[in-house]
Amino acid sequence: xxxxxxxxxxxxxxxxxxxxxxxxxxxxxxxxxxxxxxxxxxxxxxxxxxxxxxxxxxxxxxxxxxxxxxxxxxxxxxxxxxxxxxxxxxxxxxxxxxxxxxxxxxxxxxxxxxxxxxxxxxxxxxxxxxxxxxxxxxxxxxxxxxxxxxxxxxxxxxxxxxxxxxxxxxxxxxxxxxxxxxxxxxxxxxxxxxxxxxxxxxxxxxxxxxxxxxxxxxxxxxxxxxxxxxxxxxxxxxxxxxxxxxxxxxxxxxxxxxxxxxxxxxxx
Amino acid sequence: xxxxxxxxxxxxxxxxxxxxxxxxxxxxxxxxxxxxxxxxxxxxxxxxxxxxxxxxxxxxxxxxxxxxxxxxxxxxxxxxxxxxxxxxxxxxxxxxxxxxxxxxxxxxxxxxxxxxxxxxxxxxxxxxxxxxxxxxxxxxxxxxxxxxxxxxxxxxxxxxxxxxxxxxxxxxxxxxxxxxxxxxxxxxxxxxxxxxxxxxxxxxxxxxxxxxxxxxxxxxxxxxxxxxxxxxxxxxxxxxxxxxxxxxxxxxxxxxxxxxxxxxxxxxxxxxxxxxxxxxxxxxxx
Numbered sequence: 293x294x295x296x297x298x299x300x301x302x303x304x305x306x307x308x309x310x311x312x313x314x315x316x317x318x319x320x321x322x323x324x325x326x327x328x329x330x331x332x333x334x335x336x337x338x339x340x341x342x343x344x345x346x347x348x349x350x351x352x353x354x355x356x357x358x359x360x361x362x363x364x365x366x367x368x369x370x371x372x373x374x375x376x377x378x379x380x381x382x383x384x385x386x387x388x389x390x391x392x393x394x395x396x397x398x399x400x401x402x403x404x405x406x407x408x409x410x411x412x413x414x415x416x417x418x419x420x421x422x423x424x425x426x427x428x429x430x431x432x433x434x435x436x437x438x439x440x441x442x443x444x445x446x447x448x449x450x451x452x453x454x455x456x457x458x459x460x461x462x463x464x465x466x467x468x469x470x471x472x473x474x475x476x477x478x479x480x481x482x483x484x485x486x487x488x489x490x491x492x493x494x495x496x497x498x499x500x501x502x503x504x505x506x507x508x509x510x511x512x513x514x515x516x517x518x519x520x521x522x523x524x525x526x527x528x529x530x531x532x533x534x535x536x537x538x539x540x541x542x543x544x545x546x547x548x549x550x551x552x553x554x555x556x557x558x559x560x
Numbered sequence: 561x562x563x564x565x566x567x568x569x570x571x572x573x574x575x576x577x578x579x580x581x582x583x584x585x586x587x588x589x590x591x592x593x594x595x596x597x598x599x600x601x602x603x604x605x606x607x608x609x610x611x612x613x614x615x616x617x618x619x620x621x622x623x624x625x626x627x628x629x630x631x632x633x634x635x636x637x638x639x640x641x642x643x644x645x646x647x648x649x650x651x652x653x654x655x656x657x658x659x660x661x662x663x664x665x666x667x668x669x670x671x672x673x674x675x676x677x678x679x680x681x682x683x684x685x686x687x688x689x690x691x692x693x694x695x696x697x698x699x700x701x702x703x704x705x706x707x708x709x710x711x712x713x714x715x716x717x718x719x720x721x722x723x724x725x726x727x728x729x730x731x732x733x734x735x736x737x738x739x740x741x742x743x744x745x746x747x748x749x750x751x752x753x754x755x756x757x758x759x760x761x762x763x764x765x766x767x768x769x770x771x772x773x774x775x776x777x778x779x780x781x782x783x784x785x786x787x788x789x790x791x792x793x794x795x796x797x798x799x800x801x802x803x804x805x806x807x808x809x810x811x812x813x814x815x816x817x818x819x820x821x822x823x824x825x826x827x828x829x830x831x832x833x834x835x836x837x838x839x840x841x842x843x844x845x846x
Contacts, residue, residue: 304638308649311635314709315652318667321678325670412807444759499661514660527670534663541658545651552654552717553647554724 319538326531345532355533358516361427362496363540365512368431369438369495370488376435377442377487382476384443385450386458410436411504424505430512433501438491445490449483450476482551489548496541513537614816617769620700624707624768629761631708632715637749639716640723650720653713661710668706711764718760722753762824766817 329344349355414433415424423429457479461471477484502512511519517533520526635653639646659667673680726749734744 307638311649312652315655315712317678318664318671318709319655321671322667324678410810412810493657496658497660514662517660518662530666531670534660534667537660537663538658542655545654545658549647549651552721553650 322531322534325528326535328528345526345528348526348529349532349536354511354519355516358511358513359536362512362514362537365427365431365434366492366495366540368428369434370491372431372435373438373442373491374484374488377439377446378472378477378480378484380439381443381446381450382472384447386455411500414501415504418505427512429505430502431495433505434495434498438494441490441494442487445487446480446483449480449486453479482554485548485551489544489552492544493541496537620703621765621768623700623704624711625761625764627704628708628712628715628764629757632712632760633719633753633757635712636716636719636723636753637745639720650717653716655713656710657713659710664706664710668702668709672702707768711767715757715760715764718756719753722756723749725756726752758824762821765820765824769817769820 326345327341327343329342418424418429418433423432453476457475458471461475466475497514499514502514503518506512506515513533514537517530517537520530520533635649639649642649656664671679672683730748731744734748739747
């Protein structure tokens with residue numbers, strides 16, 4: 293009996309090592325290159341190992357600005373999605389009204405619409421309202437695919453809370469807004485964290501809208517990296533920037549790790 | 561309810577209608593538009609290139625989904641039976657999800673670069689030849705591997721969420737009955753995770769069907785159009801300022817995706833008839 297389980301454990305850890313190698317290899321390569329000077333600089337010769345690439349990021353105002361641009365629109369997007377998604381998710385979960393399921397399906401349709409197909413009209417529309425070249429425009433347009441995700445995840449979590457929870461609160465004299473703020477949101481914290489996580493990653497990594505909506509200014513980190521490519525690309529700098537772009541995402545994973553591993557109910 | 565509908569209306573429905581409108585015009589600038597009726601649609605539908613790209617997109621989606629769903633489910637099943645270490649495995653598979661899309665192709669290219677890449681050196685050392693620029697099969701393998709690397713985490717996390725919802729008692733009952741591993745999966749786990757998995761499959765289908773950034777960065781649709789997918793044709797039109805045909809292509813892509821999503825919904829509805837209709841949420845009325 294112990295023998296079988298021992299070999300099983302060995303096999304399992306072997307598989308996990310393979311998986312870890314598969315997932316970590318590209319990342320290791322990136323981090324490795326980010327410490328190598330791949331282009332001649334006054335401070336470092338080609339091939340030397342050091343922090344020269346990281347120092348160069350902070351010498352370039354465009355790159356520093358792109359960090360804050362990205363953070364601005366991602367945070368704006370997550371806040372908007374949660375603010376708009378929470379009441380909608382509550383409504384879908386608790387009330388029945390004509391066409392409710394159709395609206396939910398319609399919302400999900402927008403998540404599955406390829407962004408390229410909407411890029412042109414969105415550009416024209418946003419140009420009218422002067423939202424091109426600003427992080428606000430990107431934060432807004434990312435709601436297109438993130439609000440459905442937020443509603444869908446939050447709805448699953450709210451449906452897990454028994455209806456009596458609401459009813460008791462209303463009998464106790466809570467108004468709807470006060471119930472939301474003081475009771476529902478704390479009870480829903482894991483759901484909000486998971487929803488925020490998914491909104492964050494989908495917004496952080498998105499490139500199609502981020503590209504078309506930033507023509508001359510307000511470039512996010514992804515587009516700033518694209519702009520670094522030229523005839524003689526400084527790969528080391530590109531990689532250092534990529535490593536930087538990973539930090540907020542990794543922080544996000546770390547923050548929600550327990551909520552995700554606890555598992556959540558998913559329904560469509 | 562209202563605020564989310566307003567935002568979705570502005571960023572979703574209005575542009576969609578606009579794209580639909582543009583698809584019937586020949587656009588020079590926005591103010592100079594000529595009505596051309598269904599010309600763009602006829603042009604696209606009668607071109608053999610459209611069907612070839614379409615076939616390639618379908619094939620890519622099928623391959624990517626098969627690999628990712630089977631790997632993701634197997635991994636999630638393993639993780640669900642692990643101790644506290646599960647947190648680390650889940651964090652590990654989630655890592656590629658936070659990498660910006662336009663960086664992924666570059667990371668892999670430098671990884672398999674023959675001179676400086678870790679894998680590239682390993683290949684040279686072992687005498688293996690990879691030539692993703694000119695060998696279409698290698699390009700395909702590389703694209704599938706990259707896509708799997710990127711999205712395995714999403715499938716795993718959602719499948720894992722499904723596994724955690726299975727009560728321990730089900731497994732004990734199965735053990736008493738002496739059910740085999742396969743039977744446990746088929747009759748206990750599969751029906752429970754299909755709900756969580758269905759959304760993962762749907763998301764993965766759409767995103768792989770419209771794969772753009774990676775495919776373009778790796779080989780720009782080559783060699784000899786072997787990896788020219790529908791989305792690459794579309795972005796070519798947009799880059800060439802052919803907005804009318806681009807809009808028509810967008811509408812066709814949209815139609816294809818919606819049709820598949822719809823068929824998929826019907827399929828899932830059928831599957832879960834015992835459990836209540838998951839899409840209409842009848843199980844919620846208690």
